[in-house]
Amino acid sequence: MNRFKLTIEYNGANYHGWQLQNSAPSIQEELEMAAFKLCQTECRFFAAGRTDAGVHAKGMVAHVDIPRDMEAFKFMEAMNYHLKDVPISILHSEEVDEDFHARFSAKKRYYRYHIINRRAKLSLQRGLAWQIKEPLDVQAMQDAAQVLVGKHDFTTFRSVQCQSKSPLKTLESLNVSREGESIYVDTSAISYLHHQVRSMVGCLYYVGKGKWTKDDMENALKAADRHALGFNAPPDGLYFMKVEY
Amino acid sequence: MNRFKLTIEYNGANYHGWQLQNSAPSIQEELEMAAFKLCQTECRFFAAGRTDAGVHAKGMVAHVDIPRDMEAFKFMEAMNYHLKDVPISILHSEEVDEDFHARFSAKKRYYRYHIINRRAKLSLQRGLAWQIKEPLDVQAMQDAAQVLVGKHDFTTFRSVQCQSKSPLKTLESLNVSREGESIYVDTSAISYLHHQVRSMVGCLYYVGKGKWTKDDMENALKAADRHALGFNAPPDGLYFMKVEY
Numbered sequence: 001m002n003r004f005k006l007t008i009e010y011n012g013a014n015y016h017g018w019q020l021q022n023s024a025p026s027i028q029e030e031l032e033m034a035a036f037k038l039c040q041t042e043c044r045f046f047a048a049g050r051t052d053a054g055v056h057a058k059g060m061v062a063h064v065d066i067p068r069d070m071e072a073f074k075f076m077e078a079m080n081y082h083l084k085d086v087p088i089s090i091l092h093s094e095e096v097d098e099d100f101h102a103r104f105s106a107k108k109r110y111y112r113y114h115i116i117n118r119r120a121k122l123s124l125q126r127g128l129a130w131q132i133k134e135p136l137d138v139q140a141m142q143d144a145a146q147v148l149v150g151k152h153d154f155t156t157f158r159s160v161q162c163q164s165k166s167p168l169k170t171l172e173s174l175n176v177s178r179e180g181e182s183i184y185v186d187t188s189a190i191s192y193l194h195h196q197v198r199s200m201v202g203c204l205y206y207v208g209k210g211k212w213t214k215d216d217m218e219n220a221l222k223a224a225d226r227h228a229l230g231f232n233a234p235p236d237g238l239y240f241m242k243v244e245y
Numbered sequence: 246m247n248r249f250k251l252t253i254e255y256n257g258a259n260y261h262g263w264q265l266q267n268s269a270p271s272i273q274e275e276l277e278m279a280a281f282k283l284c285q286t287e288c289r290f291f292a293a294g295r296t297d298a299g300v301h302a303k304g305m306v307a308h309v310d311i312p313r314d315m316e317a318f319k320f321m322e323a324m325n326y327h328l329k330d331v332p333i334s335i336l337h338s339e340e341v342d343e344d345f346h347a348r349f350s351a352k353k354r355y356y357r358y359h360i361i362n363r364r365a366k367l368s369l370q371r372g373l374a375w376q377i378k379e380p381l382d383v384q385a386m387q388d389a390a391q392v393l394v395g396k397h398d399f400t401t402f403r404s405v406q407c408q409s410k411s412p413l414k415t416l417e418s419l420n421v422s423r424e425g426e427s428i429y430v431d432t433s434a435i436s437y438l439h440h441q442v443r444s445m446v447g448c449l450y451y452v453g454k455g456k457w458t459k460d461d462m463e464n465a466l467k468a469a470d471r472h473a474l475g476f477n478a479p480p481d482g483l484y485f486m487k488v489e490y
Contacts, residue, residue: 009368056369080365087368120325123254123332124301128369 001065004072005096006079008060011087012235013127016053018060027051027088031062034082038075039068048106048243052195054235056128058112059091059242063102071095100245108172108244109192113185113201114237117178129182130201130237136208138183141176144207144217145185148174148200154193155224157203162194167224169193176204183208186241198238202231246310249317250341251324253305256332257480258372261298263305272296272333276307279327283320284313293351293488297440299480301373303357304336304487308347316340345490353417353489354437358430358446359482362423374427375446375482381453383428386421389452389462390430393419393445399438400469402448407439412469414438421449428453431486443483447476 016024035043076093206212261269321338451457
């Protein structure tokens with residue numbers, strides 16, 4: 001039995017998220033189908049994070065046990081061959097010890113949210129970013145973002161479907177920057193609540209367009225109440241970037 | 246009658262190029278259909294360049310005469326509304342004099358070719374770049390590119406379907422640079438022969454992977470013979486970037 005750690009890129013637009021579903025296509029299902037073609041047996045994939053429907057990844061990490069004697073590089077090549085018709089690619093593959101677990105061994109997870117701040121709808125980046133018409137004040141967004149950094153009760157920024165035991169999370173960083181018409185929101189943390197990143201970005205959008213102040217952000221956080229949420233950003237702009245172990 | 250100069254972005258993947266075709270969808274057709282919905286009469290669009298099937302644009306320029314009294318901004322907004330279901334967006338619109346012609350008034354045209362140099366196939370950038378597996382030597386590509394700069398007989402780099410009267414063209418610049426796994430080939434010229442940019446990029450690919458030297462590039466140019474061409478790069482990575490008037 002070989003355990004492989006895989007770094008995976010995918011376009012989540014046409015998938016109902018990472019996790020296996022009964023009646024909808026998922027990233028996990030595509031990977032397990034490809035591995036089945038390769039190994040003729042069911043191989044379960046475990047990911048560092050379970051991205052939602054429509055969310056993308058540039059560096060998701062997952063592990064899988066393969067009941068075949070195979071080099072990590074050859075496994076990646078064979079998997080990419082079987083994945084050739086779907087928008088999922090394995091970027092890197094390495095053999096790891098049996099005590100490595102993509103989810104439980106993860107020390108830090110990085111997400112990036114990509115906003116395109118312009119009047120015209122998206123053509124080339126359709127489904128790959130969130131287009132916002134109103135001019136956004138990036139400095140105000142960056143200032144308000146700092147309110148959320150640290151250990152807080154993030155109930156306001158938590159989906160009602162969230163399965164986490166506690167709403168307490170420690171946000172390590174949350175930075176907003178502009179490059180031309182693109183605005184990036186970059187965040188790192190050990191872990192997040194369900195919908196936390198999209199909920200934070202939605203509120204930063206309110207700040208950027210002047211509807212909310214930094215104080216409003218602080219009050220929303222302190223309310224610890226989902227009803228205090230400003231807005232939940234669409235999945236299109238969200239990317240799972242990398243994991244530290 | 247108002248003449249508008251429009252700056253247009255499009256994803257060319259599912260189109261048979263800019264130019265109106267009898268039996269295949271084109272960018273021009275989509276624009277003319279949208280303008281028809283808006284003006285209830287046929288309006289002809291003239292572009293600075295006629296991109297091929299699969300080629301994209303970030304800043305194509307076109308002009309159109311509109312038989313309605315309408316502000317440039319409102320025209321853009323209404324056009325984008327009618328284009329909402331297709332990957333074509335008008336980024337900028339301005340009223341111009343009747344002696345402005347998107348094609349004939351153009352002084353310089355800029356193209357960018359986007360290569361992604363990595364082993365794994367593309368997921369997020371599928372159809373938006375050319376993936377090349379072999380590691381490419383960007384410095385060698387940049388050196389060899391300089392052979393092509395200046396006024397030359399570009400017959401080697403010309404499609405057999407090219408309608409240009411002369412194979413003599415002046416290439417103003419051709420630069421190859423790397424940013425992470427991306428390699429960009431940027432070029433500017435008054436005008437190009439049909440397939441010239443993709444043919445030049447195809448030969449630079451040969452240089453990058455060590456199959457051709459700078460001398461081979463020089464010999465290919467001097468041959469002035471289509472049979473001396475190394476390779477024609479796929480349309481996926483090619484972007485019409487901007488026009489100077």
